[in-house]
Amino acid sequence: MSRVLSWGRYPPIPQEAHAIAWRDAARAAWSDAAREHGTTLAFGNGRSYGDSCLAASGHVVQTLPLDRLIAADWQTGVLRAEPGVTLEQILDVAIPRGWMLPVTPGTKYATLGGAIANDVHGKNHHVRGTFGRHVRRFALARSDGSQFECSPDEQAEFFAATIGGLGLTGLILWAEIQLMPIRSSLIDMTSIRFGDLDEFFALSEKLDPLHEYSVAWVDCQSRGSALGRGIFMAGDHATDGPLEVTRRKKRTVPFTLPIPVFNRFTLRAFNELYYQKQQRGEVVAQVGYDAYFYPLDSLLEWNRIYGRAGFQQYQCVVPSATARDATRAILDAIAGSGTGSFLAVLKRCGDLRSPGLLSFPMEGTSLALDFPQRDALNTRLFANLDAIVREAGGRIYPAKDAHMPGADFRAAYPQWQQLEALRDPALLSRFWERTTRT
Numbered sequence: 001m002s003r004v005l006s007w008g009r010y011p012p013i014p015q016e017a018h019a020i021a022w023r024d025a026a027r028a029a030w031s032d033a034a035r036e037h038g039t040t041l042a043f044g045n046g047r048s049y050g051d052s053c054l055a056a057s058g059h060v061v062q063t064l065p066l067d068r069l070i071a072a073d074w075q076t077g078v079l080r081a082e083p084g085v086t087l088e089q090i091l092d093v094a095i096p097r098g099w100m101l102p103v104t105p106g107t108k109y110a111t112l113g114g115a116i117a118n119d120v121h122g123k124n125h126h127v128r129g130t131f132g133r134h135v136r137r138f139a140l141a142r143s144d145g146s147q148f149e150c151s152p153d154e155q156a157e158f159f160a161a162t163i164g165g166l167g168l169t170g171l172i173l174w175a176e177i178q179l180m181p182i183r184s185s186l187i188d189m190t191s192i193r194f195g196d197l198d199e200f201f202a203l204s205e206k207l208d209p210l211h212e213y214s215v216a217w218v219d220c221q222s223r224g225s226a227l228g229r230g231i232f233m234a235g236d237h238a239t240d241g242p243l244e245v246t247r248r249k250k251r252t253v254p255f256t257l258p259i260p261v262f263n264r265f266t267l268r269a270f271n272e273l274y275y276q277k278q279q280r281g282e283v284v285a286q287v288g289y290d291a292y293f294y295p296l297d298s299l300l301e302w303n304r305i306y307g308r309a310g311f312q313q314y315q316c317v318v319p320s321a322t323a324r325d326a327t328r329a330i331l332d333a334i335a336g337s338g339t340g341s342f343l344a345v346l347k348r349c350g351d352l353r354s355p356g357l358l359s360f361p362m363e364g365t366s367l368a369l370d371f372p373q374r375d376a377l378n379t380r381l382f383a384n385l386d387a388i389v390r391e392a393g394g395r396i397y398p399a400k401d402a403h404m405p406g407a408d409f410r411a412a413y414p415q416w417q418q419l420e421a422l423r424d425p426a427l428l429s430r431f432w433e434r435t436t437r438t
């Protein structure tokens with residue numbers, strides 16, 4: 001048995017991980033954990049930041065050893081795999097054969113089970129929606145001993161509730177997804193510097209319809225007329241070139257720093273440097289898919305740089321109608337607080353509906369950034385940000401959350417009661433306990 005934390009290492013509540021290595025043994029293993037500890041929860045690779053991947057009981061069943069590819073049809077791009085397979089494992093076999101994940105988050109170390117349970121989204125949300133849209137079927141095991149297949153036509157209620165269902169409906173034993181054809185593993189990327197938030201919205205409106213991928217880095221320390229300045233990055237799969245798995249050199253943060261390396265001064269200096277690094281207004285380049293989608297993955301265990309206290313990510317989405325004013329107010333509040341991270345990510349989400357009951361994205365604008373854990377500062381700032389998001393009709397991403405007030409969660413995700421009705425009584429996360437019972 002090992003001990004695991006969520007990616008933000010906050011809340012600092014280590015979980016006893018009971019590993020499952022075989023599908024046949026899965027049900028017995030997790031029923032045992034539930035019987036001994038009341039309730040449990042599946043744990044993929046712990047790339048969720050807050051407490052949605054932590055069991056209320058402190059005992060999780062880790063699905064990472066369930067890492068087998070079961071079947072693949074390279075004519076049609078349909079792949080069936082166990083839930084502990086990572087996105088990296090899928091890319092390793094799919095890319096040389098001309099297939100790509102249709103949706104990928106900013107880390108390839110998430111598992112298939114985790115990608116479904118959080119219905120993850122990526123830089124092409126405006127074109128392909130969430131991961132759940134590309135899931136064809138999966139098998140679900142429940143603590144009453146039942147096991148069944150779910151698809152849009154079979155056990156449709158469980159299909160919808162499990163996509164974005166935060167691991168609460170049962171244990172996914174395998175899943176089948178539809179991959180996306182590509183002609184090259186290279187990405188044609190255009191980076192454009194923008195001077196303020198209005199420019200971001202103008203660029204996004206103009207370029208999103210023309211590109212598969214789009215995302216922006218925003219300087220969360222700039223204020224006044226430069227509020228919301230940043231770099232917009234549009235990308236497309238090259239139409240010609242190799243189909244190669246990239247192996248970038250990896251470094252590891254060797255230990256957890258006693259205190260975070262960030263303060264008001266280092267943050268401002270880094271952001272200024274990054275913004276000025278792009279000398280020209282527009283830069284066109286061809287980059288490998290790994291560098292484009294997973295820049296942070298090259299530094300293993302980078303979460304340690306936030307120090308022993310850990311960190312929280314704040315990710316919200318606000319609807320299009322209120323997006324400009326709300327995003328401006330949020331950035332203003334963050335810049336005024338003097339905290340925040342090097343990396344603030346701004347992205348317009350599209351209007352494609354997810355099949356999932358509790359999916360996070362909505363048509364509008366999403367902002368995500370990290371904050372070193374400082375209890376008083378974060379509590380004050382997050383309360384301000386929450387009020388702006390609430391007023392704007394937006395919501396916070398459970399996969400990143402460790403603070404959202406229960407009332408905000410229940411108001412922003414009114415279908416939570418439908419999920420609660422289908423929740424397996426043996427599965428309970430700290431997140432669910434915190435947001436639905438307080």
Ligand SMILES: Cc1cc2nc3c(=O)[nH]c(=O)nc-3n(C[C@H](O)[C@H](O)[C@H](O)COP(=O)(O)OP(=O)(O)OC[C@H]3O[C@@H](n4cnc5c(N)ncnc54)[C@H](O)[C@@H]3O)c2cc1C
Nearest residue numbers: 044045046047048105106111113114117120121166167172
């Ligand atoms: C650097 C970085 C970048 C990221 N970028 C994005 C992004 O761009 N977009 C985005 O949407 N997310 C992003 N994320 C978040 C991450 O993609 C999600 O939190 C993802 O769900 C993590 O997968 P995991 O396998 O680590 O699952 P975990 O974090 O371990 O668990 C997540 C959920 O999956 C459930 N689960 C896992 N396996 C199973 C199973 N077999 N059956 C049932 N439930 C299961 C768990 O119970 C839990 O509720 C990012 C995270 C990092 C660290």
